[in-house]
Amino acid sequence: MTQTRRLTVAQATIAFLGAQYSERDGVEHKLFAGAFGIFGHGNVAGLGQALLQAELEDPDLLPYVLGRNEQAMVHSAVAYARQKDRLQTWAVTTSVGPGATNMVTGAALATINRLPVLLLPADTFADRSASPLLQELELPQSGDVTVNDTFRAVSRYFDRVWRPEQLPSALLAAMRVLTDPAETGAVTICFPQDVQAQAHDWPVELFEKRVWHVARPAPERSLVDVAAEAIRSARRPVLVAGGGVHYSQATGALAAFSEATGIPVGQSQAGKGTLVYDHPQCLGAIGSTGTTAANAIARDADLVIGVGTRYSDFTTASRTAFQAEGVRFVNVNVAAIDSVKQSGLAITADARETLDALRVALDGHRVDDAYV
Template sequence: MATIRLTMAQALLQFLDRQYISVDGVETKFVRGVMGIFGHGNVTGIGEALERAESDLLFIQGKNEQGMVHSATAFAKQSNRKQIFACTTSIGPGALNMVTAAATATVNRIPVLLLPGDNFASRQPDPVLQQLEVTSDYTVSANDPFKAVSKYWDRIVRPEQLMTAALQAMRVLTDPAETGAVTLALPQDVQAEAYDYPEAFFEKRVHYVDRHPAATDALERAAKLLQGKKRPLIIAGGGVLYASAVQELREFAEAFAIPVAETQAGKSSLPWNHPLNVGGIGVTGTLAANLLAKEADVIIGIGTRYSDFTTASKSAFANPAVQFVNINVSAFDSSKWSGAALTCDAKLGLKALGEALHAQAYRSSYEDGEIAALKQQWDAEVDRLFTIEHEQGLTQTRALGVIQETIDPSDVIVCAAGSLPGDLHRVWRAVEPKTYHMEYGFSCMGYEVSGAFGAALAEPERGVYAMVGDGSYLMLHSELVTSLQEGRKITVLLFDNHGFQCIHNLQRGHGSDGFGNEFRYREQATGRLTGGYMPIDFAAHARSLGAKAYKAATADELKEALLLAKRETITTLIEISVVPGTNTSGYESWWNVGVPEVSSSENVRKAHLEMKERIQAARTI
């Protein structure tokens, strides 16, 4: 057998460069490149291998380990999981910085390959710089925390172990149901050890993502369950987009006159102005969708994992007779809510269920004009929200209205945390698929700027806008510099409302007077953070990094800044001053958060009783 003598790191890169994925007969090179930050744990291993590699792998220099993994995650998400980046770091703090981003990828079912450096496998020297010394188990390192947030985890302590580990990693990374973060911990000495690898290990490999059809018996059960159901509601999740099933969703909904509500991940599955699109569902949902959910006698969930935001903490579906049909490639998700499980590809599942329903002449029984009236009512509400004026300045929803009318319908908006996701889920009018890029599985603050860079890498021909609150921007904005370095323009729309106002609103909505969530100076008299707002010049900060920047405090200034930003050729930030607390809320939604039974505040005790009443009305399973 012919062999090639390579270091483990060299072999890993050569292997990754030869991996392809095939979906619907279209072959795509799977690993686009490597994002990395070098330290003593990887610079002379993977770092040297990247420097000398003769491959098509693109190396991108990260600025923060968490940020670069968010960028890689967003790249894979925007690429419909058909292409990925690997991420490499040193040991210790560099590796641990990736844990939060690894969880973000795994929760959202997005593939990302993590290659953190690790302690010396030889244990010489011992302890190495940045090594944990767990006295009860000396095999534990800073990379063990990745086990909890990875779909596959391995530590390569001998160079030949790479072969089985790499193949297992590819199995998970290309699995549409069980994908997420994959972590291969790489001891720094083993990275540099050589081995005679068989040439066959480096042959081109094509990983075929086959569309799995629904089982015949499962289809019969689902069709039987739907018989006699008069008020069905579709919940379109992210699986609709990942399966490229937007056309099948449209045809299915139209054929049986079923309204479609969307999760955060599923938004843009149908154009906002489609007659059957009733908008977001759940805690951040529209009045139209939540009213329909309350009375629905059957929910058809497509590619959704039914998070508590989608189900309004299990209170959204109030009809005691409601049942569920779940189309999902993951058996874990299709079995939820004791539903009729169609564990299959969304595209094939919708086609097959449609054929079964046609055979029994099924059609919903909504009254003539009922869905149209609800949709018209909600559209009027959005128009109102887009034009709300406030004596203290620009409202958040007014700002969103200006942005909506100014940017192009094909532009991509990226968001993740704070009050913006709720407003965007309710009011943003997505026309084209994959223009609404929301990370809300983990709602990870700091994803926005990094994610926008990743989306821009995936689709450089589209404009990409990061919508981010000031609190989230302060947590993580490092990959703004990487976007400048790589010449991939993003536009950062920074909503400055002086703090963590989303949680401030949640706090006050449950009896609190407000504590610790606004960016205020500490008052000496009270010892609390109740002084004036801290004046932070975000535009000046962006300029200091090399970006273009503008400020806007009125609707007219915002529109002008957006038009100017369009003309810029490099990353641009617009600092938008908005009045705190001018986001949306309500609309027949509820979110269960723990409210204390015992408190010195009467308002808190009252909120606790209200919570108990809502819990009693919600479903228990």
């Protein structure tokens, strides 16, 4: 017979989150450093009580930090995830209504920039016994839509737990997205306030330590060869380093590649610091807010190697930065939606693995010293 543990939905959620870990290259991290929260109508008697109980019984399980503004909590969680190379983040819980919708801008930021954050907004009563709630959205054409549905468009994964039995599948799906470097972003799980307090018998396995492996997809050998040939044939190549270089922990690989080949490196806003400022191959920022040197090299480049960049308008100066006739692109990105941009050669793979593979494939090749 399966051993069970009786907890409310809110208690089960906190116990589960505290047992989740990420792992890459054999190094484990607690997936959630803690939980930000502002308690009020909809979450104080559910997730709020569960967080307090966890803090009293096991302070290290999921430390709680009181927020003062919902949007600021999400931005703080996203910034933390960025500094942790997307291997660790925070959960954020709010009250129902405006407390929840105040998080929408932060959710959009996270999803657009491929940064993980878990949002746990309270929601209206699943059984509708108390409707309409304070500031509940009442639509004449629909009875199952709440203000939390605004998160659908800005979340990489969205779910609403209408019944306790739905919680395990929702949580597991959320962890899958949060730890996938190609799919990550804001994950939103809505909790109707009555469901939060409902007790259920959960299998104890749900609360055991679970380690989520963060993969490093290797580049296809044939694509590395094609990219290497394109680089060899280029007279004025430039590399654009984006935030993906940081998230892949590929700064060392980037330095080794640029030093071996002599190819100059411009940096997107998210890629700032991928090469130290005084590195011989570092051009600094590129694009709309770029340096004179970086944009001069970009303007005349006949090959652009994008590594871990999504080619935002600031990076490409609204598609005016790269002006050479016939300019070609080689794009290295773990996300296929980014690697196919600029009609380039798409290498959908890990930045560090690909830079190392290209350096080996280009052994002995170096740009003309007169180029830069």
